[in-house]
Structure formats: C-alpha cells, structure tokens
Amino acid sequence: MLPVVALVGRPNVGKSTLFNVLTRSREALVADLPGVTRDRHYGVCRLGDAPFVLVDTGGLSGDEDGLDGLTARQVRLAIEEADVVVFLVDARDGLMAQDHAILGELRRTGKPMLLAVNKTDGLDEMVAMADFAALGFADSLPLAAAHSRGTDTLMQALKPLL
Numbered sequence: 254m255l256p257v258v259a260l261v262g263r264p265n266v267g268k269s270t271l272f273n274v275l276t277r278s279r280e281a282l283v284a285d286l287p288g289v290t291r292d293r294h295y296g297v298c299r300l301g302d303a304p305f306v307l308v309d310t311g312g313l314s315g316d317e318d319g320l321d322g323l324t325a326r327q328v329r330l331a332i333e334e335a336d337v338v339v340f341l342v343d344a345r346d347g348l349m350a351q352d353h354a355i356l357g358e359l360r361r362t363g364k365p366m367l368l369a370v371n372k373t374d375g376l377d378e379m380v381a382m383a384d385f386a387a388l389g390f391a392d393s394l395p396l397a398a399a400h401s402r403g404t405d406t407l408m409q410a411l412k413p414l415l
C-alpha cells in the first residue's frame with residue numbers, strides 16, 4: 254500500500270491549488286489504490302521512484318458543511334488515512350483561531366506533520382513566516398501554490414517522512 258499524504262487546513266488556504274500543482278506536474282493517475290476510496294480528490298505523486306497518494310481533504314467535504322463540520326471531517330480523514338499531514342495555512346490571512354483548532358486536533362493524532370505557509374507571493378517572506386512561529390514547528394515551508402513556488406522544496410521535505 255502506498256503512503257498517504259493529506260493536505261489539511263481551513264477552507265480557502267489553497268489546498269486544492271496545491272493538490273492540482275503537485276498532481277499535474279507529476280504522473281497523476283487515480284488508479285487502483287488499495288485501501289483508499291476512489292475519488293477524484295486522490296492523486297498519485299511521484300517522489301523520485303517512490304509514489305505516494307496525495308489527498309485533498311477539503312475536497313472531500315461538502316461546501317455546505319459549516320466550518321466545524323468541515324474541520325472535523327478533515328481531521329478525521331487525516332487520522333484515518335494519512336501517514337503524513339501537510340498542514341496548510343494562509344500567509345495573507347495570517348494565523349487564525351481556526352488554524353490553532355485544527356492543529357490541536359492534528360497533534361493529538363501523533364502523525365508526522367509539515368507546516369506549509371501558502372500565498373507568500375508578493376509578501377515579505379520573513380514577515381509572513383514569522384506570523385506562524387507561534388505554532389511551534391521547527392521548520393515551516395513557504396509556498397505560493399498558485400505560482401508553483403516552493404512545491405519542490407515541499408516534496409523534498411516530505412521525502413524523509415514517507
């Protein structure tokens with residue numbers, strides 16, 4: 254069974270954008286993936302020779318859900334399926350209460366996690382990243398998913414965790 258990486262974060266932080274960039278630029282096919290539901294929000298990424306499954310968790314939740322329902326589902330999916338979680342936040346919004354809430358749930362799972370700070374385009378990167386220091390990650394990765402920036406570094410950071 255392939256390792257599973259889940260993209261988790263508040264609505265609108267750029268999970269689907271990142272998913273599309275990572276699956277488009279690599280051999281993306283939703284084929285026979287034992288153990289995971291077949292859904293268009295699953296893609297296969299290739300990290301060197303090692304394929305892994307990428308999950309766009311937000312995409313699996315109905316937009317009609319309230320924030321609490323959405324968050325709960327995302328976190329549950331991460332718990333159930335992911336080997337590694339990429340926790341995505343939005344540099345333009347800055348650190349939000351909802352980020353803390355999601356992270357609290359994620360930390361309880363004990364899964365390996367990466368913090369990726371998206372939408373850093375046009376911002377002072379140092380300032381943008383400093384806003385999220387309070388989350389207590391040793392490392393965090395600046396991203397501009399919409400411009401395919403930072404995605405290679407993210408892939409490299411995933412490597413030792415898979």
Ligand code: GDP
Pocket residue numbers: 262263264265266267268269270271311312371372373374396397398399400
């Ligand atoms: P999701 O709800 O987390 O899946 O977020 P989406 O991927 O749907 O993106 C939400 C909005 O953020 C869209 O309007 C995207 O175009 C925008 N967005 C995503 N990535 C970036 C980025 O790197 N920079 C900027 N400026 N906007 C982005």
Ligand code: MG
Pocket residue numbers: 265268269270309311312
């Ligand atoms: Mg989405």
